[in-house]
Amino acid sequence: MSHVGAGPRALTRSVTFLTAGALAVLTLAGCTSEEPEGKPLAGPDIATAARARVADGGTLRWAVDTVPETLNAFQSDADATTHRVAQAVLPSLFRVDAAGRPVRDPAYLESAEVVRTEPKQVVLYKLGQQAVWSDGREIGAADFAAQWRALSGKDAAYWTARNAGYDRIEKIERGKNDLEVKVTFSRPYADWKSLFTPLYPKDVMGTPDAFNDRARRKLKVTAGPFAVERADREDGEIVLGRNPRWWGEPAKLTQIVLRAVPRAERIAALTAGTLDLAEIDPDTAEEVGLAGAPPGAASGNPLASPAAPSSGGPAAGPEGRSAADALRSWAVANGSDEEAAHDETLARAEQREALARTQRRRTALRGFEVRKSLEPAYTQLALNGADGPLADERVRRAVARAVDRDKLAEAVLKPLGLPAEPLGSHLALAGQDAYADGSGALGRPDTKEARALLVDAGWVPGGPVRERQERKDEQKEDGEEAAGAEGEGDEESQDTDDGTYIVGEDDKGEDDKGEDDRGEDDKGEGERQGGERHEAQGGAPGAYAPKGTAAPEGTPAPEGTPAPAGAAAAPLAKDGKALTLRFVLPSGPGSGTLRAVADRITAMLKRIGVRTDLTTVSDESYFRDHIASGQYDLALYSWPASAFPATDARPIYAKPVPAADGSLNVEQNYTRVGTDQVDQLFEQAAGTLDEKEARTLIRKADSRIWAAAGSLPLYQRPQLMAARKNLANAGAFGFGTPVFEDMGFLAKGARGPDGGGKRAGSPAP
Structure with missing residues (x-):
């Protein structure tokens, strides 16, 4: 499951999410640079090919997560597929380029610029002469005005999800001719390029009934290279066909079928040949890469593995068996013990059939390849500052400073061959x-x-932890049988009914390298499902520790002795209560990476004496019942990036305010951490027309968000796409808006992408 929002607008950022003191203010002076730092870490990987090399016709079958409830991108239940459809069938006055910047779309706009700033900001749009809706009507001022009235927030009859920017418009007028639209703002708006993308016809925006209901299942009037032919939730498909009135380069594909396929079922659909393009998880990517690896190759590509050994004599057994195991199996099957030989013969037959199935699957996947980039989205660690220990900024900052983001990014991205920054x-x-x-x-x-920081906040070793240990020592001295039954070295750290905190072997020191570099086998039992509590486990007694792991200490250090670097610190307590944070994670398919990251964060927090209470919940309830409602201390989820942060990021970091009914209005600030300074900086950035000043203000706002420690950005999310090898101009798009009219399958005889075959992970220009 991908906990990431659907599209570029703030209130559609529902997800596969706070008061800085004097210390924060003092650290801001030198923490931002004057110029943007670097280029995109990874460019798009779409097998770019010139249109002349792409065949005319064909159907692209593209896996999506859902057939959406609505085709209206400005409604609250719009999702990623809603926005994908809008990109293909509706005008986007400004697209996003490969560097995440808004650029004018020449198919719709000849020009768009601020022509006046005093006394009020005026933007003049000059539309393309051929730009028409699919019913033949010219795109014009009437469509702009209808969308403004619907989204301005002045008419409650429109069930809109957002009005940011539209609420600053004072009027919309026709210019010198029908191709000019003049927009006057009541107050300056820096992100004016975010408006009217997508642009819906006045048929959709003109009345509340049309906006609320008619655009949910059908879009009769469109203006893109494709049009909506059918949207069927029962069949799980949206079919897009060529728009005969499209005035730009004609679409190469005859149809695009957006097919709802659960993530866990995509590998089977690819194998069955019912998909051409699908976003996949790392495990599926590895299997696709393995299928395409040359026989016997030991590729350096982390998505590819050596091919399976060939079958034959006793030295070459089924996949995964060593030559010695194969020889032993052959000997038993041909030995004198008839019963053992019979059993071994059956087992060998089952293994051969399993290998044959695997080889058939790999053969079916050889027509696919993995295209990879980084999504325009990031994964963060959210720290809920509403109540509990994390309501104290010092505790939030302590948690944040215990997390090594470099190691987390490396763990997630390096195995995929992506920039691990x-x-x-x-x-x-x-x-x-x-x-x-x-x-x-x-x-x-x-x-x-x-x-x-934790000591300053009153969290110190001891308290109920020390009391519990003293009781255990007394029991041992008295020779009580119960104490011996408890065992030593394998007891989990946990809360007890009397409020004490039990210290087990897991609380003893470990070398820093050993903790961070643990393999899968050293991570413990894994999660208990159904919302049950569990802790990330350390090595069980007698188990082999990773090479370099320090031997456990025999006795605790004297009180007040600082823990050595990399060692697990003694659990902390305050006012008779141990410092334990609720760490909530989703449990559905595709959540494995989040759980692995959570395990590493848990280990890092142990080194400062902070324990975590890991709980997995269903994907359906993760946001609704936990994140949005504030029932968590720590959580991992993602936000999409935006080309307009002053507008789109503001609801995510706005200071929560009391609502009229007495509840707290958090907008999208699910960490409940915000400051007046951050709000003011967002407002100033949105209201200045000086782009350099706006960038400076956004960077200052970001510094204050860092200082408040309500959330910790970890890494840009990986984007892995399985694509047919002959599919051109589609795949891992990165920042860029897809160019739907250029997508298609290579013509007969055309081979490979243009540009010398430059592929995934290449730096963007």
Whole structure:
């Protein structure tokens, strides 16, 4: 499951998400740079091919997560597929380029510019002469005005999800002719390029009934290279066909079928040949890469593995068996013990059939390849500052400084062959104009400083932990049988009914390298489903520890002795209560990466004496019942990036305010951490027409968000797409808006992508 929002607008950012003190303010002076830092970490991987090399015709079968409830992108239940359809069938006045910047779409706009700033901002749009709706009517001022009235927030009859930007418009007028639209703003708006994308016809926006109901299942009037032929939730498909009135380069494909296929079922659909393009998880990517690997190759590609050994004599057994095992099996099957030989013969037959199935599957997957980039989205660690220990900014900062983001990014992205760089901003991604690394406002990972912050907040070793240990020592001295039954070295750290906290072997020191580099076998039992509590486990007694792991200490250090670097610190307590944080995660398919990241974060927090209570819940209830309702301390989820952070990021970091009914209005700030300073900086950035000043204000806002430690950006999300090898101009799009009219299958005789075959992970220009 991908906990990431559907589209570029703020209130459609529903997901596969706070008050800085004097210390935060003092650290802001030198923590932002004046210029954007670097280029996008990875460019698009879409097998670019010139249109002349793409065949005319064909159907692209593209896996999506859902057939959406609505085709109206401005309604609250719009999702990723809603926005994908809108990109293909509706005008986008400004598209997003490969560097995440808005660029004019010449198919619709000849020009768009601010022509006046005083006394009020005026933007003049000059539309393309051929731009028409599918019913033959010219795109014009009437469509702009209808969308403004629907989204301005002034008419409650429109069930809109957002009005940001539209609420600043004062009037819309026809210009010198029908191809000109003049928009006057009541107050300056820096992100004016975010408006009218997508642009719906006045048939949809003109009345509340049309907006609320008619556009949910059908879009009769469109203006893109494709049009909606059918949207069927029962069949799980949306069919897009060529728009005969499209005035631009004609679409190469005859149809695009967006087919709802659950993530867990996509490998089977690819094998069955019912899909041509699908976003996949790392395990599926590895299998696709393995199928395409040359026989016997030991590729350096992390998505490919050596091919299976060939069958034959006793030295070459089924996949996964060593030559010695194969020889032993052959000997038993041909030995004198008839019963053992019979059993072994049956087992060998089952293994041969399993191998044959695997080889058939790999043969079916050989027509696919993995195209990979980085999504325009990032994964973050959210710290709920509404109540509990994390309501104290010092505790949030301690937790944040205990997390090594470099190691987390490396663990997730390096095995995929993608740039393993941690994200330095909440509000932009590397390569975007507003990007600058603002993490200096928080500081580098430092367990010593993190422990000092916790001590300053009143969390110290001992308390109920020490009392429990003293009772255990007394029981041992008295020779009580119960104490011996408890066992030593394998007891989980846990809360007891009397409020004490039991210290087990898991609380003893470990070497830093050993903790971070643990393999899958060293991570413990895994999650208990159904919302049950569990802790990330350490090595069981007698198990082999990773090479380099320090031997456990025999006795606890004297009180007040600082824990060595990399060692698990003694559990902390305050006012008779141990410091334990509820860490909530989703349990559905595709959540394995989040759980692995959570395990690593749990290990990092142990080094400063913070324990976690890991709980997995269903995907359906993850956001509704936990994130949005604030029933968590720590959580992992993602936000999409935006080319307009002053508008789109503001609801995510706005300071929560009391609502009229007494509840707290958090908008999309699910961490409940916000400051007046951040709100003011967003407002100033949205209201200035000086682009350089706007970038400076956004970077200052980001620094204050870092200092408040309500959320910790970890890494840009990987984007892995399985695509037919002959599919051109489609795949892992990265930042860029897809060019639907150029997608298609290579003509007979055309081979490989243009540009010398430059592929995934290549730096963008």
